[in-house]
Amino acid sequence: MTLFSYHASQEQFAPQQLLRWVVRAEHAGFDAAFTSDHLQPWAPAQGQSAFTWSWLGAAMQATQRLTFATISVPGGWRYSPVVLAQAAGTLATMYPGRMPWIALGSGEALNEAALGPAWPNKAERNRRLLHGARSMKSLLQGHRVIAEGPPAVRDARLWCKPPAVPQLIGAATSEATAEWLGSWADGLLTIGPGIPALRDRIAAFRRGGGAGKPVYIKVDLSWAETEEEALREAHQQWRFNAVDEKQGELRQPEDFEIASRHISPEAMRERVFVSADLHAHADHLAACMALGVQGIDLHQVGRNQADFIDVFGRMVLPGLRTHERTRITV
Numbered sequence: 001m002t003l004f005s006y007h008a009s010q011e012q013f014a015p016q017q018l019l020r021w022v023v024r025a026e027h028a029g030f031d032a033a034f035t036s037d038h039l040q041p042w043a044p045a046q047g048q049s050a051f052t053w054s055w056l057g058a059a060m061q062a063t064q065r066l067t068f069a070t071i072s073v074p075g076g077w078r079y080s081p082v083v084l085a086q087a088a089g090t091l092a093t094m095y096p097g098r099m100p101w102i103a104l105g106s107g108e109a110l111n112e113a114a115l116g117p118a119w120p121n122k123a124e125r126n127r128r129l130l131h132g133a134r135s136m137k138s139l140l141q142g143h144r145v146i147a148e149g150p151p152a153v154r155d156a157r158l159w160c161k162p163p164a165v166p167q168l169i170g171a172a173t174s175e176a177t178a179e180w181l182g183s184w185a186d187g188l189l190t191i192g193p194g195i196p197a198l199r200d201r202i203a204a205f206r207r208g209g210g211a212g213k214p215v216y217i218k219v220d221l222s223w224a225e226t227e228e229e230a231l232r233e234a235h236q237q238w239r240f241n242a243v244d245e246k247q248g249e250l251r252q253p254e255d256f257e258i259a260s261r262h263i264s265p266e267a268m269r270e271r272v273f274v275s276a277d278l279h280a281h282a283d284h285l286a287a288c289m290a291l292g293v294q295g296i297d298l299h300q301v302g303r304n305q306a307d308f309i310d311v312f313g314r315m316v317l318p319g320l321r322t323h324e325r326t327r328i329t330v
Contacts, residue, residue, distance in 0.1 A: 001321070002289045002293060002294065002295060002296060002320075003031040003032050003067070003294065003295040003296075004030055004031050004032070004285075004295070004296055004298060004317055004320070005030060005031060005032035005033055005034045005067075005069070005295060005296070005297045005298065006021070006022060006025035006030045006032070006033050006034075006297075006298060006309065007033075007034050007035070007036075007218070007297050007298060007299035007300070008021065008022055008033055008034070008035040008036075008055075008059070009035075009036055009299065009301075010035060010036045010037070010038055010048060010049055010050050010052055010055070011036060011038045011040070011041035011042055011046050011048055011049050012041070012046050012048060012237065012301075012303075013048055013305070014048055014050070015048075015050035015054075015055045015058075017305075018035070018050075018055065018059075019055070019058055019059055019062055021305050021306065021309060022059050022062070022063060022066065023062050023063055024306060024309050024310075025066070025309050025313070026063045026064070026065065026066050027313075028309045028310055028312070028313025028314070029313045029314075029317055029318070030066065030298075030309070030313060030317070031066070031067070031295075032066055032067040032068065032069065032295065032297075033059065033063075033066050033067075033068050033069075034068070034069050034070065034071075034218070034297040035052055035055065035056065035059075035068070035069075035070050036052065036070070036071065037052040037053075037070050037071060037072045037073075037111075038052075038110070038111050039078060039110070039111040039112075039114060040110055040111060040114075040252070040253050041253050042110070042240035042241050042253060042256050043240040043253045043254075043256050043257045043260070044253045044254060044257060045236075045257070046237070046240070046253075052070050052072075053070075053087045053091075056068055056070065056091055056099075057091060057094070060091065060094070060095045060098055060099075066098070067097070067098050067099065067100055068091075068098060068099050069099065069100070069101050069102060069103065069169075069216075070102060070103070071102070071103035071104070071105055071171055071189065072084055072102065072103070072104060072105075073104065073105055073106065073107035073111070073112055073129070073132075074104055074128075074129065074132025074133055074135070074136055074151070075106065075107050075112065075125060075128035075129055075132050075150075075151060076128060076132060076149065076150055076151025076152075077107065077112035077113070077115045077117065078111060078112050078114070078115060080151060080153075081131075081132040081133070081135040081136045081139070081151060081153065082135070082139065082145075082153055082156045084102075084132075084136055085135070085136045085139040085140050085158060086139075086158055086160065088102055088136075088140065088162075088166055089139075089140055089158050089160050089161065089162045090160050092140075092162030092163070092164065092165075092166055093160050093161065093162045093163065096162070096163050096164065097164065099166050100164075100166060100167060101166050101167040101168070101169050101186070101187065101214075101216075102166050102167075102168060102169065103169045103170070103171045103189040103216075104129060104132070104133050104136075104168055104169065104170060104171065104185075105129065105170075105171040106122065106125035106126050106128070106129045106248075107125055107129075107248070108247065108248045108250075109248060109249050109250060109251045110250060110251060110252070110253070110255075110256070113251050114251075119249065119251075122248065125248075126177070126180070127150075128149070128150050128151060129170075130184060131147060131149050131150060131151060132149075132151055133168050133170075133184070133185070134147070134184075135147045135149075135151075135153045135156075136168060137165070137168055139156060139157065139158050140158065140162065140165045140166065141165055142157075142158070142161050143157070144156070144157045145157065167186035167187055167214070168185060168186050169185060169186055169187040169188065169189050169214070169216065170184075170185030170186075170187070170188060170189070171188075171189045171190070172188060172189070172190050172201060172205070173190065173191060173192075173201075174201070175200055175201055175204040176204070178190065178201045178202070178204040178205040178208070178210075179204040179205065179207055179208035180208060181205060181208065181210065182204070182205045182206065182207065182208025182209040182210030182211075182213070183208050183209040184209075185210070185213070186213060186214075187210070187213045187214035187215060187216065187294075188201075188202065188205040188210060188213065188214075188215045188216070189215075189216045189217075189218065190202070190205075190215070190216075190217060190218070191217065191218040191219075191220065192217075192219075192271075193219065193220065193221075193269075193270075193271065193272060193273040193284070194270075195284075195287050195288070195291070198217060198288065198291060199291055202215055202291055202292075202293075214293075214294040214295075215291070215292070215293045215294060216293060216294060216295040216296070216297065217288050217291070217293050217295070217296050217297065218296075218297040218299060219273060219284070219285065219288060219296055219297065219298055219299065220238060220241075220271060220272045220273070220299045220301055221272060221273040221274070221275075221281060221284075221298060221299065221300060221301070222234035222237075222238075222268075222272050222273070222274045222275075222300070222301050222302050223275065223276065223278070223281060223300060223302070223304075223308060223311070223312075224276055224302060224304060225276060226276050227274075227275065227276045229276070229302075230274050230275060230276050230302065231265050231266070231268065231269075231274050232265065233301065233302030233303060233304070234265070234268040234269075234272040234274050234301055234302065235263070235264075235265040235268050237301045237302060237303065238268065238271070238272055238301040239260045239263045239268060240253075240256040240257060240260045241256075241271070242260060242263050242267070242268065242270075242271045243256055243259045243260050243263075272301055278311070278312075278315055278316055281312075281316060282316050282319055282320060285298075285316070285320055286320060289320065298312065300312075
């Protein structure tokens with residue numbers, strides 16, 4: 001069965017708000033929660049960026065059945081792979097089965113460059129991602145690790161050993177990265193409202209060695225009572241994330257604000273599924289399900305989080321689950 005997660009956007013909302021909403025999402029029928037791991041927001045107007053790993057512990061304690069995941073960077077800037085493995089291992093030990101996977105990416109200067117070293121190109125970031133992921137996997141499996149890296153690991157081991165090792169899922173926004181991830185990652189996380197692009201990325205992942213491995217999709221969406229409000233919220237809240245040129249190189253929220261000034265509200269439809277029609281949202285999510293994915297993360301980019309949770313929990317998710325049962329039966 002496809003699992004549906006509520007997206008807790010750390011860069012948009014204060015951690016205490018997100019804690020209330022994740023509890024609400026559990027009561028509304030969501031299966032899971034996925035949260036971002038940022039040092040800074042995309043733009044000053046968003047104004048938040050709490051420490052995800054602290055928040056995850058509080059969120060798991062406040063809920064009973066939700067599973068949780070996040071995306072982080074093991075490249076040795078903000079986090080050593082040793083620190084990430086210890087953080088993930090601790091949560092997986094305290095809450096068995098509730099952190100089944102973690103997504104890993106190559107990182108962006110916005111969150112990683114503040115530690116001081118020169119920010120490398122994408123090829124070097126990918127190399128560090130692979131090395132960091134391998135060190136994390138070995139540590140979580142209980143091994144002593146010595147790795148030249150980068151990032152280097154000097155005879156490290158974990159003393160908090162989880163009963164089940166979380167899968168390390170690779171994050172990709174391009175076919176080339178998805179195909180590369182297929183050769184070593186435990187699964188794929190990708191993003192986008194366009195079904196053809198999602199299908200091509202998943203096919204590339206399978207082609208690269210990911211056959212039989214789980215795939216997760218993050219769907220950025222904007223729902224409101226009117227189409228105008230939904231489009232306005234998408235533009236006001238999420239245009240900063242729609243910057244394509246050198247997004248991984250921009251270092252400050254103000255840089256994203258400047259770089260996104262040319263993006264029109266209508267252009268947001270290429271990055272966010274915008275609609276006031278719940279049937280349209282359900283149809284789009286059903287099309288995502290048809291790609292054979294294990295989970296779909298619903299990121300309501302607008303500020304009406306409580307209404308979104310209640311309405312989608314009551315009117316969208318039940319129908320999707322019925323649709324999947326029918327599809328599987330047939």
